[in-house]
Amino acid sequence: MQYSQKVLDHFMHPHNVGKMENPDASATEGSPSCGDQVTVYLKVNKDDMTIEDISFLSYGCASNIATASIITDLAKGKSLEDAKKITWRDAMEALDGLPPVKVHCSVLAADTLQTAISNYEIANGLKEVPNFSKDTILDELKKIIYPQVGxxxxxxxxxxxxxxxxxxxxxxxxxxxxxxxxxxVVEEIHEHLEKYPEVKNIQINFP
Amino acid sequence: MKPGNIYLDNCVSSKLAPEALEAMIPYFSEKFWYPGSFVSTGESANDSLAAFSSVIAASMGAMPEEIHFTSGGTLANNIAIKGLAASLKRGHVIVSVVDYPDLLTNAAWLEKQGFEVSYLGADKEARIDLNKLKAEIRPDTVLFMTTAVNHVVGTIQPLKEIHEILKSAANKIFFHVDAGQAYGKMPLNVNDFGIDTMSVSAHKIHGPQGIGALYVRKGTKLGQFIHGVKRVDGLQTGGLSIALIAGFAKAVELVFADLDASIRHLRELSDYLLEGLKKRIPYIALNGAPGLSRAPHNVNISIDYIEGEAITMMLDMHGITVATGSACASQGLKANYVLMAIGKNHVQSHGSMKFTLSRYTTKEDLDFTIDKLAEITEELRSRSPLYNALKKQEI
Known part of the structure; x- marks a missing residue:
């Protein structure tokens, strides 16, 4: 299994790494037990609603660190609206790809960026706390990568x-x-859904 | 940096001894013959094989005819376990959850063949619980298998005590030992421990890759597992490389010429590494047994708050090869099953690093490794939300 040179560069010398003092918003996703955790900090320019500054912390493997680094590069200077469109696919593309078994590591950083933006919007009265629904579940399932094909x-x-x-x-x-x-995959489904207090029980059926 | 400049993953494979390479060369060239009768070429090969078998046999207190060459440890394990299963037909088998995958996958296969298997737990140092072993033994127990030195944390199993327990059972319980990590790292006399079958591998002790041996106690019936023409060995029929066997025998001679000294040298190195790591890196812990209860070549530590694949890759950039128990670095994306079975949590498994040393490891190699690991740990911890949260608490 080989990482691209871009992944190695961002892993060895990550951009925008470190704790931010007095951020306008932050989010932490993942958990140590799953093997990775990312925190994203944001400073937002309130005049033009752009991401003025962004940084991250990462507990995770090389692809986790590299993805967090690239995602902060992609988001920096963007309007919140544009930053909301950044996905793990963009991060992966910007890193010249990831080995299939490592793609799942790229999801967390993108996810954490979106949560940080959402936290900012909720805290500043720009949106309501979203209701938990079937769509929430579907959105979470879209973040679960089948490792064999990525x-x-x-x-x-x-x-x-x-x-x-x-x-x-x-x-x-x-x-x-x-x-x-x-x-x-089953473990990941549990990890993704059990963080919602609305979820009391998860039943998964197979063929 | 040259890849593998400092190689500290010797439990997977170790550097071929130059003497072993030299010992093989004639058998790759002018002495390419196979064993045979009534012709000088065949008889010469017979003599060579007999001499090599004697060397391996002597290293474990066995007789030459009890040594069967195989292509490696895994085939040796399979020939023993499947061979015993074929002759025993049915019964109860005991193995431990911390055993080497060869034993566990074979145990799963045995279950499919109708054998009942009990999986013993282990204590927090990965040692088999002897009281539980006693309690698991039943009138129909036919086989107990163990990994003499744990392949992850290096803990030495109490073979003598296990032997006493198996011996005191009313019925015969065959004792199979995977000695992949133990051979050449501890005295292993098959008679002292009442071992019936035991697998060893050449390339873990500076012999060539692709050759190992199975010890089978005289009188032990193994069902035939591989059918075909008998060239070198009756159990693994077909061809085997005499040259590799020559290299194996030379490697054994080198280690066992003074086994105590070999062990002492490795233990001195691993103690030096562990002490150095403890001195330089805060928040680390040894996994497995301390002191003389662990194999002399194994140091397994958990480095808190950071993840092992990242550490491994950064060490690799400095030409240092080590192994990790992190899920992210495993083929199945799972935390290491041995560490989890001995009560470590996911973070301890993800941050675990296994250093396995060899005769060719130097203190300079270890100094460089300790230096680099201390730097890498500091760098990765500065990036880690877990470590930052800890520092915040401490303030």
């Missing part, structure tokens, strides 16, 4: 059905029992 499980049509009622999440997942990555 694509998310929704794009790969592995998610056949999503239901949500009374705190009960129901997911039909088209992954066979002999698939060596099934357990990883």
């Amino acid at each position: 694509e998310d499980i929704v794009s790969l049509k592995m998610v056949k059905y999503v239901g949500f009622s009374d705190g009960e999440v129901l997911i039909d997942l088209n992954i066979m029992s002999f698939d060596t990555w099934r357990e990883n």
